[in-house]
Amino acid sequence: MPIDQPNPAAAARGSVHVVGAGILGLSAAWHLHLAGYREITVVDAGPALHGTTPAGAGFVLPAAADESRRGGTFAVPISHYSLDFYRRLHSDGHDIEFGEHGNIVMATTESFLAESAAGIAGHPLADPGTRVLSAADVVSLTGGAVDGAAITGGVFMPRAGQVTTSRVVEVLTALLEAEGVQIVYGARVTALQTADGRVSLLSTSVGDLPVEAVVLAGGAWLNALLEPLGTRLPLLPMVATRFVTADAGLAADMPTIQSRDLGPMWLRNLHGSFSWGAGPGYRSSRLLRASGVDTGVAVGRPRADVLVDALRVHQPVMEHVFPVLADVEVVTVIQGQPVWTADGRGYVGEVPGVDGLWALGGDNESGVMNGPGMGRLLADIVTGADDPIADVAAFRLDRLPQADFPTEESIEAFIASEGDRVAHAFTD
Numbered sequence: 001m002p003i004d005q006p007n008p009a010a011a012a013r014g015s016v017h018v019v020g021a022g023i024l025g026l027s028a029a030w031h032l033h034l035a036g037y038r039e040i041t042v043v044d045a046g047p048a049l050h051g052t053t054p055a056g057a058g059f060v061l062p063a064a065a066d067e068s069r070r071g072g073t074f075a076v077p078i079s080h081y082s083l084d085f086y087r088r089l090h091s092d093g094h095d096i097e098f099g100e101h102g103n104i105v106m107a108t109t110e111s112f113l114a115e116s117a118a119g120i121a122g123h124p125l126a127d128p129g130t131r132v133l134s135a136a137d138v139v140s141l142t143g144g145a146v147d148g149a150a151i152t153g154g155v156f157m158p159r160a161g162q163v164t165t166s167r168v169v170e171v172l173t174a175l176l177e178a179e180g181v182q183i184v185y186g187a188r189v190t191a192l193q194t195a196d197g198r199v200s201l202l203s204t205s206v207g208d209l210p211v212e213a214v215v216l217a218g219g220a221w222l223n224a225l226l227e228p229l230g231t232r233l234p235l236l237p238m239v240a241t242r243f244v245t246a247d248a249g250l251a252a253d254m255p256t257i258q259s260r261d262l263g264p265m266w267l268r269n270l271h272g273s274f275s276w277g278a279g280p281g282y283r284s285s286r287l288l289r290a291s292g293v294d295t296g297v298a299v300g301r302p303r304a305d306v307l308v309d310a311l312r313v314h315q316p317v318m319e320h321v322f323p324v325l326a327d328v329e330v331v332t333v334i335q336g337q338p339v340w341t342a343d344g345r346g347y348v349g350e351v352p353g354v355d356g357l358w359a360l361g362g363d364n365e366s367g368v369m370n371g372p373g374m375g376r377l378l379a380d381i382v383t384g385a386d387d388p389i390a391d392v393a394a395f396r397l398d399r400l401p402q403a404d405f406p407t408e409e410s411i412e413a414f415i416a417s418e419g420d421r422v423a424h425a426f427t428d
């Protein structure tokens with residue numbers, strides 16, 4: 001059963017084509033449906049589940065409410081909406097393997113603990129129940145997965161959940177199809193034509209599609225869709241790596257865990273196994289391309305062995321804190337291309353200069369966390385809603401001059417100067 005019903009007052013609108021069947025495109029399609037669009041087609045170049053979304057670790061937390069996020073707090077209503085959305089999916093009986101056990105920002109040094117306590121627990125938007133943890137608290141909350149002697153404590157963020165990303169895609173796809181939305185796989189968009197300043201035709205690998213309105217949600221390939229129209233967003237695709245181990249007996253209610261002073265790293269329970277990643281498993285797609293890894297041509301998930309090797313080298317650092325990691329082998333390696341933006345905020349809005357064309361992207365590795373909310377914001381913008389869920393201006397596509405970020409190197413340099421957690425990923 002659908003989690004929400006279309007607003008009966010919503011006028012039936014015309015047709016819309018969504019390019020991209022990842023979390024952003026599916027979320028946009030769902031919210032356009034709720035807003036009254038009755039003829040929706042989603043086209044995707046690949047088969048189902050081949051883009052970046054299924055690589056996502058499935059952390060869902062309003063992380064913008066912490067001072068370490070460059071994008072500020074604009075995304076807070078979006079991430080709150082998204083967590084609520086997943087909770088509703090779950091409570092309506094859709095199996096997205098949802099859990100809501102909070103998140104621990106873990107510290108291995110006193111200085112990082114103090115910084116986290118001030119920045120997260122002391123943040124004006126901190127949720128009630130946000131609290132500083134001792135090392136013993138962390139051990140207890142993680143069911144003993146952490147060696148208390150290896151850490152100094154942490155900060156607990158109660159409003160945080162987790163989902164299984166491939167399940168979210170499958171559930172949303174099924175919901176959309178049940179509502180009559182057409183999802184066409186194997187249809188790569190090769191050109192977008194306009195007539196009298198308005199979108200008119202999508203050329204795809206399986207034929208031309210006349211269109212009235214188009215939403216571009218092409219993930220790491222968004223600029224390839226926009227560039228022929230004269231728009232280039234300051235987007236920086238990056239390859240990120242996730243390891244999943246054999247069953248380690250992790251507690252089902254273990255909070256998700258992040259730590260900036262351990263790589264940085266993130267780790268969560270997935271069916272009793274560790275699902276984790278860390279800084280050495282990240283590198284900008286540009287740099288990888290320069291060393292011969294195909295991160296650009298294929299619309300799918302790249303394989304960058306150099307990052308897999310680097311994460312294996314980093315593993316002993318993780319084992320020092322999570323001793324059980326040493327006893328379980330890595331059974332799955334999955335990589336994908338999240339996309340950083342220069343100012344740390346996503347893009348949701350109309351494409352300047354072309355009527356009937358909108359785009360959403362620039363996920364900043366938070367597309368799962370923010371996707372449903374970004375889809376809702378997109379629908380609010382497309383339909384001219386009086387009360388959009390977030391500040392529309394903060395997510396506009398033309399908010400930064402293209403000339404300020406002419407190349408991916410220029411975005412890297414800016415992000416590095418801002419001290420982003422992935423700044424290390426821009427050097428060999």
Ligand SMILES: Cc1cc2nc3c(=O)[nH]c(=O)nc-3n(C[C@H](O)[C@H](O)[C@H](O)COP(=O)(O)OP(=O)(O)OC[C@H]3O[C@@H](n4cnc5c(N)ncnc54)[C@H](O)[C@@H]3O)c2cc1C
Binds near residue numbers: 021050225334369
């Ligand atoms: C290891 C890792 C861990 C992560 N962990 C998290 C996490 O815990 N929480 C979180 O919020 N985020 C996480 N992310 C990031 C998250 O996965 C992304 O933010 C999200 O998947 C982006 O979704 P998307 O819809 O923009 O892209 P995609 O899922 O890649 O979807 C884009 C789609 O567009 C299609 N497409 C592109 N060009 C064309 C074209 N020309 N014609 C037709 N189709 C086209 C592609 O085929 C693709 O299916 C992680 C990512 C990785 C790699």
